[in-house]
Amino acid sequence: MIRINDIYMPLGFTDEMLAARTAREIGVRPSDIHDLRLVRRSVDARKKNDVHFTIAVEASVKNEQYILRKFPPNKVSPAKHEKYTVNIAEERTHRPVVIGFGPAGMFAALILSQAGLKPIVLERGGDCDSRAAAVELYRTKGILNETSNIQFGEGGAGTFSDGKLTTGIRDRRITHIFSELVRFGAPAEILYSGKPHIGTDILRNVVKNLRNEIISLGGEVIFEAKAVGLTKTEGSVRSVIYEKNGVQTEIAADSVILAVGHSARDTFEYLLGEHIAMEKKIFAMGARIEHLQSDVNASLYGRFAGHPALPPADYKYAVHIPDGKSLYTFCMCPGGYVVAAASEKNTIVTNGMSLYARDAANANSALLVNVEPCDLADSSPLAGCELQRNVERAAFAAGGSDGSAPVITAGGFITGNLTPEFGKVKPSYTPSVKFALPDNILPDYITETIRKGLPMIAAKASFFADPEAVITMPETRSSSPVRILRGETLESVSLKGFYPCGEGAGYAGGIVSAAVDGMKCGEAVIENG
Ligand SMILES: Cc1cc2nc3c(=O)[nH]c(=O)nc-3n(C[C@H](O)[C@H](O)[C@H](O)COP(=O)(O)OP(=O)(O)OC[C@H]3O[C@@H](n4cnc5c(N)ncnc54)[C@H](O)[C@@H]3O)c2cc1C
Structure with missing residues (x-):
């Protein structure tokens, strides 16, 4: 059995089309191929006028040794199936x-x-x-x-x-x-x-x-x-x-x-x-940003947006602020919800989730900035936990101390002006949100990095330029500070x-x-x- 990589397939391809294409790629007849199995399917949306799938398959093929010699190993290689086994251990005095x-x-x-x-x-x-x-x-x-x-x-x-x-x-x-x-x-x-x-x-x-x-x-x-x-x-x-x-x-x-x-x-x-x-170890903090999933799809899939074979589009961006820190997106949830993720009373924490269908109106992701051990004044190994807790409590206060999460539009975040009205993007956080500026919630270097970094991400992805995108604060639990x-x-x-x-x-x-x-x-x- 061999593995064949990098097979170009149009959206909406059928099994027959895949078998025919595979045969053509390695120069054999379709009847020479048996037990064809899809092992990798990725969307390639790098060119907006040619969004397609890149496929890898495994199959039994006539004259496999000849084909393995004919193609470079990154195109055709022997199929590998490592089996993970757990051996029965000797009986112990105590259960683990x-x-x-x-x-x-x-x-x-x-x-x-x-x-x-x-x-x-x-x-x-x-x-x-x-x-x-x-x-x-x-x-x-x-x-x-x-x-x-x-x-x-x-x-x-x-x-x-x-x-x-x-x-x-x-x-x-x-x-x-x-x-x-x-x-x-x-x-x-x-x-x-x-x-x-x-x-x-x-x-x-x-x-x-x-x-x-x-x-x-x-x-x-x-x-x-x-x-x-x-x-x-x-x-x-x-x-x-x-x-x-x-x-x-x-x-x-x-x-x-x-x-x-x-x-x-x-x-x-x-x-x-x-x-x-x-x-102490490096961790990250920031906020959750929401856009309309339809805008993300249009930006990333171009004219192919809405094609039934395509999943809701996802993204991942990182920008480095000159003389500063980096801003990156994390845990992007297509067609999902921003969720209330606190575990301690009188705090607010955001995160993201979605159902299998990923069919909600908004796309969300965390906008994160790394917090290095040297950013923490306190030398205790738990200084990062303390910073997280302080930010979560400040968010609770900024939200009106009734469990509302502080929220702001992306435009308001960048300019520092609160416009207490939502545009086309409505926050999905429940039970409630309240407009607030980030300055009394997040450390200054995080607010500044998000402020400067958002337009830089917008230069890579047009939907990020939307001033009506919604930012819900804070995201503090993306990684462990210890x-x-x-x-x-x-x-x-x-x-x-x-x-x-x-x-x-x-x-x-x-x-x-x-x-x-x-x-x-x-x-x-x-x-x-
Ligand atoms: C809303 C949300 C969405 C996420 N989405 C994704 C995603 O899409 N993909 C992804 O890869 N990651 C995601 N993550 C992160 C991911 O969930 C974590 O990285 C992962 O769960 C960490 O696994 P873990 O087993 O180390 O710890 P955890 O999953 O945190 O599990 C630790 C468990 O220990 C229990 N516990 C704590 N203290 C004690 C104690 N003293 N005694 C007994 N039990 C205790 C806790 O109750 C908890 O159930 C998400 C996280 C959240 C909160």
Whole structure:
């Protein structure tokens, strides 16, 4: 079986057209090709007068060795199918404990269960269904549940997301993660889409199915169970203490994976107090911008906008401000919503999500500026968390202290003048928004970078010049401001048997890289014994 890359296909192509084109590309007859399978499909919209798909396929072809010799390896190569396997581990005195059931904790617990180690998972938030009710209450009435919300609960921060599965990392585990997600109910197209996404509506079922698999293999998932303490003996972890319904329970454990995400500020504070080594790390803050999705489509797809074969257009931009910082877009959600993503009372936090269909009127993305450790005056490893919290509280006050998010048009943001009226773009944030200037919310260098950077992005993408685009503030939780230090065995440098994992510990950014890191920590627990 061989893989054939870079096949140009028009929008709306059929299987027959793909088979014929593949044959032509490698100079064989269509009848010489068998078991043709799509393995990659990306939209190429670089030329507005020629928007098309770029395809890769795998197939069995007559005289494969001859064809492999005839074409360069970037065009034709042997198909590779690495299988990821989990071996059954030897029985242990204690079951491993996984703290947190986001992508990192889920995939760590999944492979530990598959190795027969029957992990115990502690998740501070509720299961998907009760969590969805809590998120809905906050979305519609502004009543925040600090235990279950967009950050905390089954599936972690990604459950109420766009479910984008794009990642900057390369790792052999990614193919396995995708096939596991499909096994648990994700659309099969994530296996070949150039920009795979699941959508929050489908993701919730995927998460439940994954949990059921862990339980069916002997694992246990305890919801509304917040890890509040660790005990140690001679530099190794001895037990974990968790609290559920006001009652504390101790579990003896010598392997503990900490996958608590970037919003577990109280857990970070506890660990710092226990002298677990951690440091400040680079993170980012800014705001969410919304445009009409139809304007984004028109700008990026030209006359092809609206073609039924095309997904809603997405984008990614970065600009460097002369003598200053960089502004970049992040976590773009086509046809989605800006969501209320706070986990602490009297704060406002934004983020973005979308359904599988991505059919809402607005496109949104975060406009982010990096915050370097040297930008933080305080030397504490948790100085970044403190800055996030201050910004989130300032936003709450600027929104009128009633749960409204501060909002401004892009034109108003750039000129510094509030025009208290929306144009064609209406904010999707609920339950309410209030017009406010950014100056009392975001640090000056972030406001200035967004002010100067927006026209620079507009020079690359016309829809960004729209003064009626809406900016909702602030976006503070795009990445973790802290890293919990670990050594070669992936254990904390301060505590043996304790594995800081995923985004909160500073080793991932996004669903896929968090899941990869969860698997790495699970493998380490299996190997280290
Ligand atoms: C609204 C939104 C949209 C997003 N969209 C995308 C996207 O489209 N694509 C993408 O790649 N990324 C997206 N992200 C980011 C992505 O969700 C995170 O990168 C990812 O979830 C990190 O995984 P994690 O397992 O490390 O941590 P998390 O997902 O944050 O999971 C940590 C879990 O630990 C639990 N926990 C915390 N403290 C404790 C404790 N003391 N005891 C027990 N449990 C605890 C939390 O309740 C939480 O469930 C989005 C995030 C949000 C909030």
